[in-house]
Amino acid sequence: MTQQAAGDTQPEGFRRSLGLLDGTMLVAGSMIGSGIFIVSADIVRTTGGAGWLVLVWLISGFMTVVGALSYAELAAMYPRAGGQYVYLREAWGRLPAFLYGWAFFAVIQTGSIAAVGVAFAKFTAYLAPSLGDGNVLLQLGGFRINAAQLVAIAVVLLLSFVNARGVQYGKWIQTGFTLAKIAALLALIAFGLLLGANATVWQDNWAQAWQRPAATPAGMALALLPAVAVSMVGALFSSDSWHSAASVADEIRNPRRNVGLSLLLGTVLVCSLYLIANLMYLAVLPLSGIAGADADRVGVAAAQAAFGPVGTVLIALLIMVSTFGCVNGLVLAGARVYYRMARDGLFFARAGELNANAVPGWALWLQALWACVLCLSGRYGDLLDYVIFATLIFYVLTIAGLFRLRHTRADVDRPYRAFGYPVLPALYIVFASAIGVSLLVWKPAYTWPGLVIVLLGVPVFQLLRARNTA
Numbered sequence: 001m002t003q004q005a006a007g008d009t010q011p012e013g014f015r016r017s018l019g020l021l022d023g024t025m026l027v028a029g030s031m032i033g034s035g036i037f038i039v040s041a042d043i044v045r046t047t048g049g050a051g052w053l054v055l056v057w058l059i060s061g062f063m064t065v066v067g068a069l070s071y072a073e074l075a076a077m078y079p080r081a082g083g084q085y086v087y088l089r090e091a092w093g094r095l096p097a098f099l100y101g102w103a104f105f106a107v108i109q110t111g112s113i114a115a116v117g118v119a120f121a122k123f124t125a126y127l128a129p130s131l132g133d134g135n136v137l138l139q140l141g142g143f144r145i146n147a148a149q150l151v152a153i154a155v156v157l158l159l160s161f162v163n164a165r166g167v168q169y170g171k172w173i174q175t176g177f178t179l180a181k182i183a184a185l186l187a188l189i190a191f192g193l194l195l196g197a198n199a200t201v202w203q204d205n206w207a208q209a210w211q212r213p214a215a216t217p218a219g220m221a222l223a224l225l226p227a228v229a230v231s232m233v234g235a236l237f238s239s240d241s242w243h244s245a246a247s248v249a250d251e252i253r254n255p256r257r258n259v260g261l262s263l264l265l266g267t268v269l270v271c272s273l274y275l276i277a278n279l280m281y282l283a284v285l286p287l288s289g290i291a292g293a294d295a296d297r298v299g300v301a302a303a304q305a306a307f308g309p310v311g312t313v314l315i316a317l318l319i320m321v322s323t324f325g326c327v328n329g330l331v332l333a334g335a336r337v338y339y340r341m342a343r344d345g346l347f348f349a350r351a352g353e354l355n356a357n358a359v360p361g362w363a364l365w366l367q368a369l370w371a372c373v374l375c376l377s378g379r380y381g382d383l384l385d386y387v388i389f390a391t392l393i394f395y396v397l398t399i400a401g402l403f404r405l406r407h408t409r410a411d412v413d414r415p416y417r418a419f420g421y422p423v424l425p426a427l428y429i430v431f432a433s434a435i436g437v438s439l440l441v442w443k444p445a446y447t448w449p450g451l452v453i454v455l456l457g458v459p460v461f462q463l464l465r466a467r468n469t470a
Contacts, residue, residue, distance in 0.1 A: 027266025
């Protein structure tokens, strides 16, 4: 049995201000951003039929809920700030945990913050076109700064400031905005089905439910497997950050119960909404309308079908609320990982300190600075691909760690045991590994750089270890 890492005592400065509702809203709010309104277009283009579209979202939902059920056992064992970083450290040691934290800071969390912030800015431009990415404010060679990037940066800085004032402020934004966007998404689904549904469209979509994409040769059904795996990127990105409640375990009341329950309730709620939303799309829009939606904005096309021209404004407001709350959840949860790393001597020491408001303020601002840099760095799709591949690596390692800990830490109290163990966690590992391999083969321009980013953490770890032992 490995020794417990230094600095793993529960910090006295954290305040247990979050209840079960707050934890559930943190999970749900961090998951629901802009993806559900966008990525179905690419899924249909990649796979070809309505059946494949629904299957992709079903697989994504299955993986997300199984992941939450598995993490619930780990959260009950180790209810500490840092979440997944702590689980990896306890299962596999300091190097794999550090590589996760390194990638988490370099691209996983900060890249997600940047991507969702840019999405907020793009939909804000529906109401104020001068704030869009078409308004280039500065150009130096191939480098451009546009208004949308500055809007994204402003959102990141604002929410970092709010969260630095105390977890209660971040909690109010998170719970309020998440409840609002769940209600708005339910309203969009309901009115889409009531006002925009077309029986002929629905029947035509399902008449060709399992058709192949035009580029897939006849008789090559296996060629669809990589297509399904690659198309999972968008669905998984839309469902990512479902483990946010685990990162703030030191601030959740009764964490051995409420962290795992928050993970389960939040993921089931969001995955159910996503599936129903896609069924609404299929009832309102033909497959060609989903695949060919302007700039992939399927949610806008569905709202226009239900509400007419005013639908554009309504969906823009919904996505602004959705992405704003999502950025808040990502900002709130992310800093706690760097805090735990710093307490272990594997990050900047200042990140392991709490400010006067009992939150890791220095870590919040460092995270904000790097996320702002990423806002200026590239396109939404690039960040999405980097994030998903790096994330899948560590999800597989963490759930594999569940098996390892069952043997190496059999004596540790487990108030909750993962439902369906060992079958469901094993299925998760198989699915996630297959998707990761497919991405390496079929989208190497983005996934290999993501792997390189992770591996660059090895020499950094060695330097930190040498410094700490000097």
